[in-house]
Amino acid sequence: MLAVAIDQATKYFAYRGKFGGFLNLLRPVFSKLLLPNYNFAFGIRLPHVLAYVIYALVIGVLTFWYVQLRQRNNWQGIGYYLVIAGAASNLIDRFTLGYVRDFISAFWGNVFNLADTWIILGILMIIYGEILINKHNR
Numbered sequence: 001m002l003a004v005a006i007d008q009a010t011k012y013f014a015y016r017g018k019f020g021g022f023l024n025l026l027r028p029v030f031s032k033l034l035l036p037n038y039n040f041a042f043g044i045r046l047p048h049v050l051a052y053v054i055y056a057l058v059i060g061v062l063t064f065w066y067v068q069l070r071q072r073n074n075w076q077g078i079g080y081y082l083v084i085a086g087a088a089s090n091l092i093d094r095f096t097l098g099y100v101r102d103f104i105s106a107f108w109g110n111v112f113n114l115a116d117t118w119i120i121l122g123i124l125m126i127i128y129g130e131i132l133i134n135k136h137n138r
Helices: 002-015 020-025 048-069 074-097 114-136
Strands: 031-035 101-108
Touching: 002 031, 002 074, 002 101, 002 114, 020 031, 048 074, 074 101, 074 114, 101 114
Parallel strands: none
Antiparallel strands: 031 101
C-alpha cells in the first residue's frame, strides 16, 4: 500500500531529522514538532489493548466495505483506501514502537502525521461519494 509506505517513510525521516524542516517555513500555521502519541485518536486515553481492538475492528469493517462498495463510486473507493491505509500505518507504529509518531504541529494545537491526514481526507471522500450517489439516485 503506497499510502502506508509514504506515511512510514515520512515518520522515519522526520524522527531522524532528515524530513519536515520545511514545515517551520509555514509558521505560524504549521511547524515541525516531534511528539510521540501514546494515546488513541485525538489524544483520547484508552488502554492499549482496547486501542488495538478498535483499530482492528475499524480496519476489518472498512476493508469489508471497501471490497463490497469499490465498484459503486470512485470517491468512496479511494476514501476507504485512505482510511484503511492511515489506520494500518498508525497501527504499525503502535505495534512496533508502542506509540504513534506525530510530527506536524498545527496552529490550533493538534500534532498529527500523514496517516491522520489520510484518515480525515478518506472520511471526507466517503461522505462526498455518498452525497453523489444520493444525488444521482433522486
